Amino acid sequence: MAVAHLKDIVKRYGTTLALDNVDLEIGEGEILGLMGPNGSGKTTLIYALVGLIAIDAGEVQVFGKDQQANLVEIKRRIGLVTQDITVFEDLTARENLEFFGGIYGLKGAELKSRVAQTLELVGLEDQADKVPAKFSGGMKRRLNIACALTHGPEFLIMDEPTVGIDPQSRNHILETVRELNRQGTTILYTTHYIEEVQAVASRVVIVDEGRVIAQGTIDELVGKIQHEEKIMLEVAQPSEELLEKLRRIDGVKQVEQQGKVIKIISQAKAGNLDRALSVAREAGGLLSVNAEKPSLEDVFLTLTGKRLRDGGEKK
Numbered sequence: 001m002a003v004a005h006l007k008d009i010v011k012r013y014g015t016t017l018a019l020d021n022v023d024l025e026i027g028e029g030e031i032l033g034l035m036g037p038n039g040s041g042k043t044t045l046i047y048a049l050v051g052l053i054a055i056d057a058g059e060v061q062v063f064g065k066d067q068q069a070n071l072v073e074i075k076r077r078i079g080l081v082t083q084d085i086t087v088f089e090d091l092t093a094r095e096n097l098e099f100f101g102g103i104y105g106l107k108g109a110e111l112k113s114r115v116a117q118t119l120e121l122v123g124l125e126d127q128a129d130k131v132p133a134k135f136s137g138g139m140k141r142r143l144n145i146a147c148a149l150t151h152g153p154e155f156l157i158m159d160e161p162t163v164g165i166d167p168q169s170r171n172h173i174l175e176t177v178r179e180l181n182r183q184g185t186t187i188l189y190t191t192h193y194i195e196e197v198q199a200v201a202s203r204v205v206i207v208d209e210g211r212v213i214a215q216g217t218i219d220e221l222v223g224k225i226q227h228e229e230k231i232m233l234e235v236a237q238p239s240e241e242l243l244e245k246l247r248r249i250d251g252v253k254q255v256e257q258q259g260k261v262i263k264i265i266s267q268a269k270a271g272n273l274d275r276a277l278s279v280a281r282e283a284g285g286l287l288s289v290n291a292e293k294p295s296l297e298d299v300f301l302t303l304t305g306k307r308l309r310d311g312g313e314k315k
């Protein structure tokens, strides 16, 4: 079942088309990585999903229900970690969580135990009675995440939660995301860090200029652009006979010799690395092997002409 379905969403800010017919489903139990450069519409998409902005066209369903008709119920079952950190600087970590839990109607012993559990989940149990004014950026972010979790949402939405924080907190957040997902929480994880998508996402959606331009598992996305692979074999004694054998492998397009290195261009996914290796081994004296496969970064670059890391400017 889909936890959320955005159907042909259009959102304009004046003349800016922030969402251009976005159609997207988020499946129950998945960690969906939403990836795109700055200004591509990620935050707008999230706001449309949770009903924080009015859309110009389209329809949103969450938990199988029409969003507009069920907004109160839907908001109760969602946790939202916004792009900007919003915590009360002069309340302690525990008081922050008590406040947010209270908004969702938790009280008494239940509130107390949810707050304790959530502090532990984000690794702030030792800081519970300190005010976030003394926290590092990463600790503040973890508190901010905890605020979105106290009421035990089924569906957690995180908008670039690791921008500008220390690696230790970043790893902690990624681990928290995995743990929540193991416990059954569906997660929409927005980022422009490819490594994070690779580390946590079960499926990826790439947005650019307000449009969904690709979606699938990482392997599927890489497969889309992976037409060829390049295999470099270094051998002790390259012979014409070996080159001929390599050329005869099905799917191999080109075999070139440069000194002791044999460069093979092959159709991707043909299993030709294994075949080339066994041919070279039979010939004896295989010194080294190098195979280059496209990465998610290459997928992004191929599809958008932009790099993610530098904030998405055209190359």
Ligand code: ADP
Binding pocket: 013, 014, 016, 017, 018, 036, 037, 038, 039, 040, 041, 042, 043, 044, 045
């Ligand atoms: P992202 O989160 O991927 O960086 P946003 O959803 O914030 O992208 O922005 C998408 C586009 O909409 C951008 O061109 C941005 O400038 C524009 N935009 C976002 N919010 C507003 C707003 N409140 N008013 C006007 N334009 C906006």
Ligand code: MG
Binding pocket: 042, 043, 044, 083, 159, 160
């Ligand atoms: Mg954003």
